[in-house]
Amino acid sequence: MDDVLAQKLAPLRARIDAIDAEVFALLTERARTALAVGEVKQHVSGPVLRPEREAQVIRRLQDMNTGPLPGTAIAAIWGEIMSACRALEEPAKVAFLGPQGTYTEVAALAHFGHAVDTVPCINFDEVFRAVEAGRADFGMVALENSNEGAVNRVLDLLLTTSAKVLGERSVPVHHCLMTRSGTLDGVVRVRAHPQALAQCQSWLSEHRPDLIRESASSNAEAARMAAEDPTVAAIASEQAAGLWDLRIVAPHIQDDPHNRTRFLAIGHIEPAPSGKDKTSLILAVPNEAGAVYEMLKPLADNGVSMTRFESRPARTGQWEYYFYVDIEGHQQDAKVATALAVLKSRAAFFKVLGSYPVAP
Numbered sequence: 001m002d003d004v005l006a007q008k009l010a011p012l013r014a015r016i017d018a019i020d021a022e023v024f025a026l027l028t029e030r031a032r033t034a035l036a037v038g039e040v041k042q043h044v045s046g047p048v049l050r051p052e053r054e055a056q057v058i059r060r061l062q063d064m065n066t067g068p069l070p071g072t073a074i075a076a077i078w079g080e081i082m083s084a085c086r087a088l089e090e091p092a093k094v095a096f097l098g099p100q101g102t103y104t105e106v107a108a109l110a111h112f113g114h115a116v117d118t119v120p121c122i123n124f125d126e127v128f129r130a131v132e133a134g135r136a137d138f139g140m141v142a143l144e145n146s147n148e149g150a151v152n153r154v155l156d157l158l159l160t161t162s163a164k165v166l167g168e169r170s171v172p173v174h175h176c177l178m179t180r181s182g183t184l185d186g187v188v189r190v191r192a193h194p195q196a197l198a199q200c201q202s203w204l205s206e207h208r209p210d211l212i213r214e215s216a217s218s219n220a221e222a223a224r225m226a227a228e229d230p231t232v233a234a235i236a237s238e239q240a241a242g243l244w245d246l247r248i249v250a251p252h253i254q255d256d257p258h259n260r261t262r263f264l265a266i267g268h269i270e271p272a273p274s275g276k277d278k279t280s281l282i283l284a285v286p287n288e289a290g291a292v293y294e295m296l297k298p299l300a301d302n303g304v305s306m307t308r309f310e311s312r313p314a315r316t317g318q319w320e321y322y323f324y325v326d327i328e329g330h331q332q333d334a335k336v337a338t339a340l341a342v343l344k345s346r347a348a349f350f351k352v353l354g355s356y357p358v359a360p
């Protein structure tokens with residue numbers, strides 16, 4: 001490094017070292033305070049994780065923020081700080097669709113932070129079972145993709161689960177094509193989760209229509225298979241390539257560059273109102289003319305906005321549907337509570353999946 005540069009860098013780095021020492025002292029003090037909160041909580045009933053409080057901590061700092069750090073960086077940094085503090089109070093286990101390297105794992109760690117024990121599961125059924133049976137405290141499941149729509153199996157599992165929705169997380173999905181060698185020489189098949197194959201179909205049809213497309217239980221599982229077999233390419237995340245020592249043949253091959261997946265965090269806790277919440281419901285109405293309109297009327301009557309509406313056949317063979325509805329607000333908010341009471345009295349089926357903070 002030339003001398004002039006070194007002379008300019010040295011005082012700036014000394015300043016960063018001094019700031020880090022202050023940040024470190026404050027973080028240590030924060031961790032001790034969180035431990036004190038944990039002790040208080042041991043004497044009152046209730047969970048250690050408080051999603052509403054964590055959302056409020058991040059929103060307050062984002063409101064104070066005038067740059068240069070972007071709001072997403074504030075959320076990521078304080079998400080990890082609170083994860084580490086939470087783990088001091090009580091370690092938590094989080095179930096997700098494994099193996100390591102899936103986008104569900106990415107979403108789980110983004111949501112709960114890295115100071116958790118992870119429980120990789122073979123499919124989403126297992127994630128729900130792990131939470132229901134208490135083998136995991138929380139679970140992360142994929143709900144919908146911006147291109148492919150709902151993950152139907154998860155919609156079905158939500159219908160019967162005893163677990164509650166306690167949070168949401170939207171993650172950008174960048175699919176990469178990968179092999180052992182970093183080329184497609186000798187490769188005859190491409191494996192991925194069916195959703196990923198669908199999200200990359202234009203690229204595959206244009207560049208390598210000859211590859212046999214085969215579905216895998218997850219993209220990370222496809223990466224594991226590609227690591228074992230040089231005739232197999234996988235579509236998976238960059239993280240999966242790193243984990244299985246694969247080379248990327250082509251990055252970002254998804255048809256839509258803005259491809260995102262929304263995940264739900266599940267568990268047995270019910271967040272209190274945070275000031276900016278969402279409530280997820282499942283409803284069904286009798287199979288009659290105007291029934292859906294009548295079902296939704298109490299929301300409009302009470303000024304409650306709907307942010308998502310999805311239908312799923314009830315599989316009775318009679319063209320009846322379950323409706324998956326997200327509304328703005330917490331079920332304890334007065335107008336939401338009034339609307340839900342009317343909805344409940346009119347619906348043939350009514351289930352509140354949970355109220356939770358809108359993703360920071």
Ligand SMILES: O=C(O)C(=O)C[C@]1(C(=O)O)C=C[C@@H](O)C=C1
Nearest residue numbers: 034037048049050053082085086
């Ligand atoms: O405020 C609390 O209840 C805490 O336990 C502290 C804390 C934090 O680190 O700020 C940690 C865990 C909770 O989920 C919420 C916040």
